[in-house]
Amino acid sequence: MSSSEQSQGTVLIRGGEVVDPTGRRRADVGIRNGQVVAVGEGLEADRHDRVIDAEGCIVSTGFVDLHSHLREPGQEEAETIESGSRGAALGGYTTVLAMPNTIPAIDSASIVRDVMQLAETALCDVLPTGAITKGRAGEQLAPMAEMAALGVTMFTDDGAGVADNTLMRRAMEYATGLDVTLAQHCEDPALSQGGSMHEGEWSSRLGIPAQPAEAEELMVMRDVALAKLTGAKAHFQHLSTRRSIEMVRDAKAFGLPITCEATTHHFTLTHAECASFNPVFKVNPPLRTDDDVLAVREALADGTIDAIATDHAPHAPENKELPFDQASPGMLGLETALALALTELDLPIERVLALMSWRPARLGGIGHEVDGRIDEGTRADLAVIDPSVQWTVSGAAMASRSRNTPYEGRLLTGRVRHTIHRGEIVVMNGEAQR
Amino acid sequence: MTATEIPTADDVAVNDNGVAVGRHLLSVAEIGGDAIREILHLTDRFVEIGKRNIPKVPALRGKTVCTLFFEDSTRTRMSFETAAKRLSADITSFSVSSSSVNKGESVRDTIETVQAMGVDAFVVRHRSAGVPWQVTDWVEPHVSVINAGDGWHAHPTQGLLDAYTLLQARAGEAGPDASLDGLHIGLVGDIKHSRVARSDVEIFTALGAKVTLIAPPTLLPPAVETWNVEVSHDFDSMLPQLDVVALLRIQKERMVEALIPSIKEYVDGYGLTPERVSLIRPDVFITHPGPMNRGIEVAVDVLEHHPGALVTRQVTNGVAVRMAVLFLLLGSGVDVT
Numbered sequence: 123m124s125s126s127e128q129s130q131g132t133v134l135i136r137g138g139e140v141v142d143p144t145g146r147r148r149a150d151v152g153i154r155n156g157q158v159v160a161v162g163e164g165l166e167a168d169r170h171d172r173v174i175d176a177e178g179c180i181v182s183t184g185f186v187d188l189h190s191h192l193r194e195p196g197q198e199e200a201e202t203i204e205s206g207s208r209g210a211a212l213g214g215y216t217t218v219l220a221m222p223n224t225i226p227a228i229d230s231a232s233i234v235r236d237v238m239q240l241a242e243t244a245l246c247d248v249l250p251t252g253a254i255t256k257g258r259a260g261e262q263l264a265p266m267a268e269m270a271a272l273g274v275t276m277f278t279d280d281g282a283g284v285a286d287n288t289l290m291r292r293a294m295e296y297a298t299g300l301d302v303t304l305a306q307h308c309e310d311p312a313l314s315q316g317g318s319m320h321e322g323e324w325s326s327r328l329g330i331p332a333q334p335a336e337a338e339e340l341m342v343m344r345d346v347a348l349a350k351l352t353g354a355k356a357h358f359q360h361l362s363t364r365r366s367i368e369m370v371r372d373a374k375a376f377g378l379p380i381t382c383e384a385t386t387h388h389f390t391l392t393h394a395e396c397a398s399f400n401p402v403f404k405v406n407p408p409l410r411t412d413d414d415v416l417a418v419r420e421a422l423a424d425g426t427i428d429a430i431a432t433d434h435a436p437h438a439p440e441n442k443e444l445p446f447d448q449a450s451p452g453m454l455g456l457e458t459a460l461a462l463a464l465t466e467l468d469l470p471i472e473r474v475l476a477l478m479s480w481r482p483a484r485l486g487g488i489g490h491e492v493d494g495r496i497d498e499g500t501r502a503d504l505a506v507i508d509p510s511v512q513w514t515v516s517g518a519a520m521a522s523r524s525r526n527t528p529y530e531g532r533l534l535t536g537r538v539r540h541t542i543h544r545g546e547i548v549v550m551n552g553e554a555q556r
Numbered sequence: 557m558t559a560t561e562i563p564t565a566d567d568v569a570v571n572d573n574g575v576a577v578g579r580h581l582l583s584v585a586e587i588g589g590d591a592i593r594e595i596l597h598l599t600d601r602f603v604e605i606g607k608r609n610i611p612k613v614p615a616l617r618g619k620t621v622c623t624l625f626f627e628d629s630t631r632t633r634m635s636f637e638t639a640a641k642r643l644s645a646d647i648t649s650f651s652v653s654s655s656s657v658n659k660g661e662s663v664r665d666t667i668e669t670v671q672a673m674g675v676d677a678f679v680v681r682h683r684s685a686g687v688p689w690q691v692t693d694w695v696e697p698h699v700s701v702i703n704a705g706d707g708w709h710a711h712p713t714q715g716l717l718d719a720y721t722l723l724q725a726r727a728g729e730a731g732p733d734a735s736l737d738g739l740h741i742g743l744v745g746d747i748k749h750s751r752v753a754r755s756d757v758e759i760f761t762a763l764g765a766k767v768t769l770i771a772p773p774t775l776l777p778p779a780v781e782t783w784n785v786e787v788s789h790d791f792d793s794m795l796p797q798l799d800v801v802a803l804l805r806i807q808k809e810r811m812v813e814a815l816i817p818s819i820k821e822y823v824d825g826y827g828l829t830p831e832r833v834s835l836i837r838p839d840v841f842i843t844h845p846g847p848m849n850r851g852i853e854v855a856v857d858v859l860e861h862h863p864g865a866l867v868t869r870q871v872t873n874g875v876a877v878r879m880a881v882l883f884l885l886l887g888s889g890v891d892v893t
Contacts, residue, residue: 326777329685329709329754334778399686443664445684447707 131171132159133547135540138176138506141471142183143480143494151181153502156545161497174540174550176506182475183494184216184246184503184541186482188305188383189280189359189431190456192218192248194240195233196225201436201523203237206456207244208521209434211548213456214478214538216503217247218434219486222258223281229253231268238272245548245556246541247503249486251276254293254304260284263293270300275487278305280359283341285311290345294354303381303485305357308341308366309333309407318447320393320408328396331447335363335414338407342366346373349380357485358382360433362407364417371426381485383431386462387453389418391528401442401449402528405435408451422477423469429482430474432459436524454527457520462529464509464536471509479505506540513537521554580701581881582688583710584758592716592762595880596730599720602876602883603729605642615887616645619676623649625704626663626682631846631871632704632714636679639878643887648675663687667694676886677702685709700885708749714845715755717877719763721870722800725841737764742794743785744770744826745804745853748777748815752845753804757785770794772825774815775806791826795835803828803844803853819852828854833862840864846871 133153140149140161152160152170167173192206203220210218220237222228228237228250241248252269256262258279266277277297283306284290290306297304317333319325325332342358346369349356361367361382373380387405392412395403403409421427435452442449463474480494491501515532517525541549548555581587587595605611621640623633633649640647650670661669667678677700680688685707692701705711722739723730741760747753747769760767761784768786769776780787788794795801806822816822823829828842833855836842841864842854848867850856859865 321778323779323782326779326782327754329707329751329777331708332778399689440662443662445663445682445690446686447684 132169133542133545134165134167134170134173135176135181135504135506135542136165136167136173138179138181140181140496141475142496151496151504153542153545156502158496158500158502159498172547174506174547176540178508178510179539180471180507180509181496182505182507183479183483183492183496184505184543185214185460185478186486186488186492187215187218187432187434187456187459188276188429188482188486189385190218190220190434191223191436191452192220193436194224195236197438199438199523200441203240203244203248205521205523206434206436207241207246207248208554209456211245211541211543212521212538212552212554213458214460214505214507214541215246215456216505216541216543217249217483217486217488217492218456219249219251219276221280222251222253222278227253227258229256229258229264231265231272234269234272234274245554246543247488249488250274251278251305253277254279254284255289258282260286260289263289263296266296266302267300270302274302276303276305276357278307278359280305280307282311283307283309287344291348291352294348294352294356297354298352303355303357305359306341306345307359308338308345308361310337310340313337313340318404318408319396320410322393322411324393324396328399330396333408335365335410338363339365339369342369346378346380349373349378353379355379360385360388360407360431361427362388362410362418363414367417367421367426371421374426381428382426383429383482384418384422384427385431385433386455386459387528389415389422390462390466395528396446399446401444401446402453402526404446404449404451405433405453406451419467422467423473427477429485430459430463430477431482432456436522437526438524442526452526454517454520454522454524457522458515458527458529458534460507460538461513461534461536465534502542502545504542505538507536508539509536511535511537579885580688580692581712581885582692582701582703584712584715584755584762587712589762592759593730593732593734595716595877595884596720596723596734597732598880598884599716599873599876600729600731602879603724603873606872606876612642612644614644615883616640616643619645619886620674621645621647621677621679621882622670622675623647623679623704624666624670624681625649625651626687627652627705629681629705632681635871635874636704636878638875639882642875643879643882645882645886648673663691664694667691671696671699675699677882679704681705683707702881702885705751707751709751709754711751711755713874713878713881714752715759716881717870717874718756718802718843718845719759720877721843721866721873722841724869724873725866735764736760739765739799740768740797741765741800741802742768742770742798743802743804744791744828746775746806746810747771747804748775749807749810750804756802757783761785768794768798770826772816772822775810791832792835795832796837798840800841800843801828801836803842805845805847806849806852823852827852828858830855830857833858836862838863841866843867843870
């Protein structure tokens with residue numbers, strides 16, 4: 123069944139608890155033509171083409187990942203937009219922002235169009251982000267206006283930060299004229315020197331070339347200063363250190379238009395994992411200390427961190443099964459993010475949903491369409507979450523073309539049972555429907 | 557040669573289950589204190605065998621040892637190969653310059669290819685930390701992995717031979733209860749990038765010695781306060797207190813990385829110059845893992861003339877230590893009579 127055919131039909135989500143920014147209520151949700159058409163108790167099943175069971179489940183708007191690497195074009199052996207969007211749907215995501223560090227980089231309107239075309243048949247909305255600089259080389263501004271004209275709302279050189287201070291200042295100034303957000307991978311390359319893990323007690327013992335926390339913090343500090351200078355909307359990607367978070371907290375209190383995200387691995391894993399020398403634990407920014415993990419958790423609770431992002435970074439085995447210092451950095455994340463948040467964070471469900479759906483929808487530029495509310499007339503991008511089911515992570519069982527999950531074998535609590543994307547049931551009972 | 561001259565499993569106090577040091581030898585920390593002493597005591601026997609007219613025993617006849625060096629090393633490789641030959645093992649060897657690694661073959665593919673030819677132990681050297689650990693995931697259950705140096709991380713047989721050499725210099729042999737209790741050992745030089753330093757610190761402290769790292773702050777590892785050592789940036793004031801001066805190699809490229817301003821400034825602060833030698837007591841031991849940069853870490857004449865210079869003994873003992881390691885990993889329970 124094609125997505126258009128199915129979205130013609132009507133769907134009833136029955137027996138769940140709807141949780142949105144207006145509160146919690148037991149309610150069925152009726153869907154037609156890609157929209158929610160009814161929310162209330164006791165909606166009649168026989169008036170719908172398909173009825174899906176949400177007994178014991180939470181019904182929320184679908185999740186929005188501000189940070190996924192879907193590897194297409196260029197590294198289709200690791201992931202494609204199709205396989206990545208399938209994993210996203212299984213994880214409850216209905217929108218993912220695809221990072222521009224593809225080969226070639228997404229740095230012009232023509233490549234944005236290519237990605238948008240590939241995304242047409244994806245199992246969730248895939249929104250390309252654009253590079254800030256041409257080829258992500260950090261030398262010349264990419265044509266942001268022509269990409270923004272196609273709907274790109276976020277720009278980043280992710281994989282690297284924009285190191286040149288003046289170039290970043292110009293990028294921010296230029297961005298204010300387009301009303302787009304500049305997202306930064308904060309890493310001062312001269313200080314990080316490509317270090318493969320966090321510099322500290324473990325790198326010292328293991329003899330692995332490492333990067334200090336200050337390599338991240340210096341760029342956060344600089345971009346806070348530049349945001350103040352230019353007034354640009356700045357978003358910090360995958361913050362991982364206590365000091366980075368403190369700087370963002372201060373900048374927000376000062377009133378700067380700054381937002382940030384943290385990844386699931388930065389609130390669940392520490393640099394001690396690197397003692398196995400297993401490159402599955404190599405990621406950039408690297409896994410940090412217990413205290414940094416604690417700081418990320420505190421900031422997720424108090425709202426300093428706006429969103430949980432995955433930094434889903436698939437890698438083919440030949441790029442991961444290498445000596446630790448030569449392996450590509452990055453971890454899978456789309457299919458484990460919700461379960462990690464529910465298992466590892468002691469937060470109310472509303473806070474988890476705000477971090478995974480409501481707030482990132484706004485940051486990702488789709489807040490006018492998906493803002494967390496489930497009501498008549500809202501877009502039928504929905505996740506039906508079973509908060510109590512236990513399951514064991516298996517890379518081989520994932521939809522991703524890659525296997526580099528750092529959570530292999532881990533028992534987690536909570537999983538997406540069904541995902542509805544624009545009215546289409548893309549995941550039912552934990553199985554992708556196409 | 558008679559059977560009684562050959563060490564047997566009973567001679568070397570192998571555990572009841574026939575396993576003395578586990579299946580692999582990856583780091584000093586993973587060996588643990590008791591097994592360290594076991595290896596060192598067994599080394600006494602192989603030192604003795606090394607002095608015989610025919611310094612060869614049939615203990616590992618029929619076993620194949622592959623030296624797998626992804627990074628050049630003449631000394632360590634020769635030492636392992638000599639050790640294996642003296643145990644009558646067969647040797648195969650693999651080195652990057654003559655291999656298909658340059659053609660893009662992965663470490664795993666290399667391991668699996670060599671293993672398919674039949675091998676009982678891999679002796680692995682790689683410029684990246686952790687490779688020997690990764691290799692243990694790729695070998696068959698009967699195959700042992702010996703770390704011959706991984707990046708800046710570990711070089712356990714160097715640590716063992718350094719400890720053995722100090723024990724021997726002090727007491728003639730390691731004996732069953734090897735201890736470096738009461739010794740103050742100064743490790744001098746580029747600690748940060750040194751696998752030898754990491755393994756030496758582990759084994760020296762495990763055997764009861766006090767260790768002081770003597771280096772400019774740029775050549776110390778990060779978070780050095782978490783190591784079980786003292787730290788000094790003043791070689792001259794430390795010298796009179798030291799019982800052992802353990803010199804490390806300094807690589808000239810460290811200058812380019814802005815870790816030291818110049819070789820001259822390094823030598824002024826941390827070289828074992830003739831002036832410093834005059835501050836050393838005659839009963840102090842001096843070691844160096846080689847290869848030496850003469851005139852940098854150490855003045856030209858020091859090692860020839862100081863009575864405590866142990867550099868050639870280190871090399872000799874390296875063969876005996878590696879025989880002990882190979883024997884324990886591959887020979888335990890084998891009837892060599």
